[in-house]
Amino acid sequence: MPKETLFRYRLRARHLTVYEAFVAQFQRAARELAEREEEPRLASLTVSSRQFDRWLSGELRGLPHPDACRVLEYMLASSAEELFAVPQQASAGGVPSSVAAAARSGAQVEPADDESVIAIVTRTRQLTATNADDRTLEFLRSSLDGVVRRYDREGPKSTRGEVRSLRRLVHTLLDGHQPPRVRQELFRLAARAAGLLGYMAVNVGDYGLAEAYATEARDLSQVIGDVKTELWARGTLSFGYYYAGRYAEADACAAAAVEMAPENAQAIRLLTNGRARALGKMGDREGVERVIGHALELSAAHEVAxxxxxxxxxxxxxxxxxxxxxxxxxxxxxxxxxxxxxxxxIDGIVEDSDPWSRCLVRLDVATALLRQPTPDVDRSMQLGREALALCRDVPITSVWQRSRDLYAEALEWRNREAVRDYGDALRMWSSQPAALPIARAGAL
Known part of the structure; x- marks a missing residue:
């Protein structure tokens, strides 16, 4: 059984017994101490999960590295010797004496008289204490923003794990205590982490998981009245329904969200990515024209990028x-x-953008070329091959679906060399390790 050291007690009182939560606070304390003591090397200190487990178990022989001890002393307001001492005797009630001393110093005190001065001060400290300061919030915000900036280049394969870790850390922090301002921001960050994971799940063809994450994002943002994030989450729900082939639900979901805040800038995405594309799939040309026109009016009103x-x-x-x-x-x-x-x-802008946008616009244009009164089969198939080459390293569901649909339309000209070449390119693209799970999911 782990030994109830003062270190373990302090971490439990602060809800820091999960490695990710602890290491975030340790690194923050290390940076603060480095600045305060003018010793830059302290800022780079970190703790491995194995070290953390040994510290928490109370099985240390001796003390951690001196620099780590200095950070822990600064962070937990006790000497390293006190923090890691194995209790030799218990006070009344079986509580280790070192822990009882900590209680006397103000940690988790539960006085008999709840109207005493000590009780009032202690309770106030407990209610206003936080396990997530402004630096922690900024770290979480900047980490999620970094994923957004990199996502169009890297795709879900290299970013999902990072966002899962961030979501887990935010949830761990929410198990602790924070004042309302901090707690509201943690809810917002939790909602956005879930929303990003929902979007990524659509991109890899896992629509059930996408719906669960997007619903979490919607519900968390709704609780704190964050309309912007809630509308974004509802747009991601619609996005998932669309790629799952549930077009009527995609349109209804986006339409209900627009009704919530029709003049909000987030309605632009809901109208075009949500409603217009779903209405197009359902053959409603007038509806497509109407909602695209509304989206462009909102774009002008909000002076978007x-x-x-x-x-x-x-x-x-x-x-x-x-x-x-x-x-x-x-x-x-x-x-x-x-x-x-x-x-x-938008040709010039698209050509200077990310691989997915260039790929998807090419696939749309390639399909349109086959539907002209005089089809341009060779040009269409050339664009299709270019699109697959652009997204070879970052395959996603939308590319798979549109490239497959293009080939289905081209089968009318299956004896043309250009169509055979595109079919070969599509089979090679779909069989690569990164694309194979997406292609298999799409075939079900």
Whole structure:
């Protein structure tokens, strides 16, 4: 059984017995101490999970490294000798004497008289204490923002694990105590971490998991009245329904969210990525034109960015991102002229953007070229091969679905060399290790 050292007691009182939560606080304390003592080397100190487990178990022979001891003493307000001393005797009630001393110093005191001065001060300290200061919140915010910035280049394979760890850390912190301002921000961060994981789950074809994460994001943001994040989460729910082929649900989900806040900038994404594309799949041309027009009016009203904002960003859709979604909606509604005309308007911006956007717009244009009165099969298949090459290293569900749909339309010309070459390229793309799970999920 672990030994009840003062170190273990202090960590339990502060809800820091999970490694990720502890190491975040340890590194913060190390940076503060390095600045205070003007000793830069302390700022780089960290603790491995194996070291942490040994410290927590009370099985240490001796003390940690002197620099680690200094950080722990600063962090936990006791000497290293006191923190790691193995209790030799217990006080009344079986509580180790070192822990009883800690209680006398103000940690987790439960006085008999709840109207005594000591009891009032102690309870106030407990209610206003926090296990997540502003530096911790900034670390969590900047980490999630970093994932958003990198996601279009790296995809879900290299970022999902990082966001899972961040979500787990936020949940661990929420098990502790914080004042309302900090707790509200932790709820927001928890919602956004869940939302990102939901979006990533769509990209790898796991629609059940995507719905669970997006629902978590919606519910957490709703509790704190964070309308922006809630609308984003509802948009991600719609996004998942769309790629699962549940078009009526995708439209209804996005439409209900727009009704909540019709003038909010997040409605731009809900209208184009949510409603327009689903309406296109259901053959509602008038609906597609109407909601795209509304989205462009909102874009002008909010003076959004002109370029392709990151696909997973919590910021409002940029103008080019809205038009890229309009291209897909027009294609679904077989409005070929609008597909080709809109794609041409954003061609320069798309070509300077991320691989996914270049790939997906190419696939939409390639399909439109087959639906012209005079199909351009060779050009279509060339664009299809270019698209697959662009996303070879970062395959996602949307690329698989659109490249497969393009090939299905091209089968009318299956005897053409260009179509055979594209079919071979698609089979090779789908069989690579990174794409194989997506292709298998799409085949079910």
């Amino acid at each position: 002109t370029g392709l904002t990151p696909c997973i960003s919590f910021e409002p859709y940029g103008y080019a991102r809205t038009l890229a979604n309009a291209v897909t909606a027009y294609l679904s509604a077989s409005q070929v002229d609008q597909v080709l005309g809109t794609a041409e308007r």
